[in-house]
Amino acid sequence: MPSSFFKLNRHFVLGPIALAAAVFIASAGLAQAQTPVRPSGALPALGDTSELSASAERRLGDRIAASIYRDPDYLDDPVLGDYLQGIWQPLMTAARARGELGPELDERFAWDVMQIRDRSINAFALPGGYLGVHLGLIGAVATRDELASVLAHELSHVTQRHISRLMSKQSQQMPWLIAAMILGALAASKSPDAANAAIAGGQALAVQNQLNFSRDMEREADRVGFGVMADAGFEKQGFASMFDKLQQASRLNDNGAFPYLRSHPLTTERIAEIKGRLQLEGGASSAPKGASEEPGGARTLHAMMAARARVLGDPGVDGLRPLVADAQRVSLAGAANAAWTPRDAGALYGGALAASRLRDHALARSLAGKLKSAVPAKTALADPVEWLALEIELAAGNTAVPKLGNTRSRAALLLQARADLAAGRAQDVSGALQTWVTTHPKDAIAWQLLATAWGQQGQTLRAIRADAESRVAQLDYPAARDRFKAAQDLMRSGRDGGAAASNYIDASIVDTRAREIDQLLREQALQEKLDR
Numbered sequence: 001m002p003s004s005f006f007k008l009n010r011h012f013v014l015g016p017i018a019l020a021a022a023v024f025i026a027s028a029g030l031a032q033a034q035t036p037v038r039p040s041g042a043l044p045a046l047g048d049t050s051e052l053s054a055s056a057e058r059r060l061g062d063r064i065a066a067s068i069y070r071d072p073d074y075l076d077d078p079v080l081g082d083y084l085q086g087i088w089q090p091l092m093t094a095a096r097a098r099g100e101l102g103p104e105l106d107e108r109f110a111w112d113v114m115q116i117r118d119r120s121i122n123a124f125a126l127p128g129g130y131l132g133v134h135l136g137l138i139g140a141v142a143t144r145d146e147l148a149s150v151l152a153h154e155l156s157h158v159t160q161r162h163i164s165r166l167m168s169k170q171s172q173q174m175p176w177l178i179a180a181m182i183l184g185a186l187a188a189s190k191s192p193d194a195a196n197a198a199i200a201g202g203q204a205l206a207v208q209n210q211l212n213f214s215r216d217m218e219r220e221a222d223r224v225g226f227g228v229m230a231d232a233g234f235e236k237q238g239f240a241s242m243f244d245k246l247q248q249a250s251r252l253n254d255n256g257a258f259p260y261l262r263s264h265p266l267t268t269e270r271i272a273e274i275k276g277r278l279q280l281e282g283g284a285s286s287a288p289k290g291a292s293e294e295p296g297g298a299r300t301l302h303a304m305m306a307a308r309a310r311v312l313g314d315p316g317v318d319g320l321r322p323l324v325a326d327a328q329r330v331s332l333a334g335a336a337n338a339a340w341t342p343r344d345a346g347a348l349y350g351g352a353l354a355a356s357r358l359r360d361h362a363l364a365r366s367l368a369g370k371l372k373s374a375v376p377a378k379t380a381l382a383d384p385v386e387w388l389a390l391e392i393e394l395a396a397g398n399t400a401v402p403k404l405g406n407t408r409s410r411a412a413l414l415l416q417a418r419a420d421l422a423a424g425r426a427q428d429v430s431g432a433l434q435t436w437v438t439t440h441p442k443d444a445i446a447w448q449l450l451a452t453a454w455g456q457q458g459q460t461l462r463a464i465r466a467d468a469e470s471r472v473a474q475l476d477y478p479a480a481r482d483r484f485k486a487a488q489d490l491m492r493s494g495r496d497g498g499a500a501a502s503n504y505i506d507a508s509i510v511d512t513r514a515r516e517i518d519q520l521l522r523e524q525a526l527q528e529k530l531d532r
């Protein structure tokens with residue numbers, strides 16, 4: 001199986017919503033000026049401070065998320081996913097404990113952190129508890145604490161209902177138009193690879209000025225985010241050093257690489273307040289600097305995950321070759337010097353993965369072997385190193401690989417499933433995947449692997465159902481309905497090798513789910529009529 005396994009390839013082309021956004025943005029004209037530019041078809045006057053209801057905000061978020069899931073730049077890399085969750089879940093727990101996140105939002109919102117394959121430095125909060133993180137941000141921050149500071153700030157925009165207040169200001173706009181504007185702004189915030197990136201940036205600014213948080217909201221997200229992050233056990237200094245990074249970029253006017261600065265302008269008040277808060281709490285500068293390691297190998301783990309984000313975010317040959325060269329330098333130097341730094345580990349990890357992507361499997365193996373010798377066994381670092389080695393073997397087409405020692409995490413479970421499927425051992429994985437999706441029904445990749453596993457075992461009906469569920473997980477209800485219909489047709493035709501007739505339970509699940517999705521689609525259509 002190719003290394004593109006970790007993404008869901010959906011052949012996405014810009015749908016009507018994104019297209020509407022493109023047209024909308026184009027009508028906004030060039031707007032490099034810092035003053036807000038009103039697009040033609042101006043938005044309603046501001047001043048209304050009411051909030052969207054949680055369910056209305058979630059509906060709007062679902063609409064936007066459904067488009068993002070189909071975008072080829074949407075990525076669900078389970079390894080980076082587990083890393084992000086390891087930061088995100090403590091933040092959520094702290095927000096609950098502090099009373100920032102109440103039961104209603106907790107229950108109604110999606111709380112999904114989406115990875116976006118883009119080199120620029122950005123993170124964003126969307127309506128309904130969806131968050132986006134550009135791989136460029138993961139690759140650029142120096143520590144997990146810096147990453148936590150950005151996520152805590154974004155989380156606070158959601159929990160403080162900033163988004164709902166912004167959206168209600170736009171409430172005279174139709175929801176589909178708001179969704180289109182947001183998608184358009186996101187598309188325009190991506191890396192400036194295209195020749196007209198400056199234009200896109202300017203146009204995004206015009207739209208963004210309609211969607212931006214106020215200065216007060218930014219300061220509140222800083223204040224609340226800072227508290228959440230500190231309570232979650234992260235190093236508070238990470239908040240300040242992230243600010244320093246942004247400030248430096250802002251001085252260099254590096255807006256192209258830092259779309260984050262456009263959506264969260266760094267004001268002198270914000271900087272002063274954070275510095276003041278750090279001094280007040282006496283949390284200044286206890287963070288390890290430079291090459292030193294902290295307990296648990298957090299810096300090394302971050303260096304490896306940042307390297308992974310750089311490889312996955314820039315799959316071009318020109319971007320991968322320097323990573324391989326860097327790893328080779330470290331590998332050679334390391335032979336004479338036993339003291340490996342987190343940076344060295346990151347370089348070896350990135351170089352091994354990059355070499356694998358470039359199909360130099362021997363080099364990938366050798367660099368991963370070096371990394372293994374550099375990283376202490378039986379620590380939190382051992383698992384990601386073992387996964388890397390397995391990924392390299394699978395990319396090389398070698399399926400005769402030992403099983404992972406520990407498959408408790410999602411990344412390990414899915415990687416092991418992929419290895420078993422490649423080796424034709426589908427019966428080994430369907431049970432574990434079935435158990436997993438029962439508790440994680442929104443895991444589209446797990447459903448897709450399960451579909452492959454059932455397919456390999458000739459269980460066509462179950463395979464189609466699992467495929468349908470993977471579409472549901474990504475909010476593509478029309479595609480899911482088509483798959484459920486296909487499953488029902490198969491049942492009626494009796495072509496499922498007799499499986500359908502003999503398995504009443506499978507058949508009734510398909511019928512029930514088909515009815516539920518039909519009902520969902522009817523409700524959605526009705527809601528859309530009301531929205532217009």
Ligand SMILES: [Zn+2]
Binds near residue numbers: 153157213221
């Ligand atoms: Zn902000």
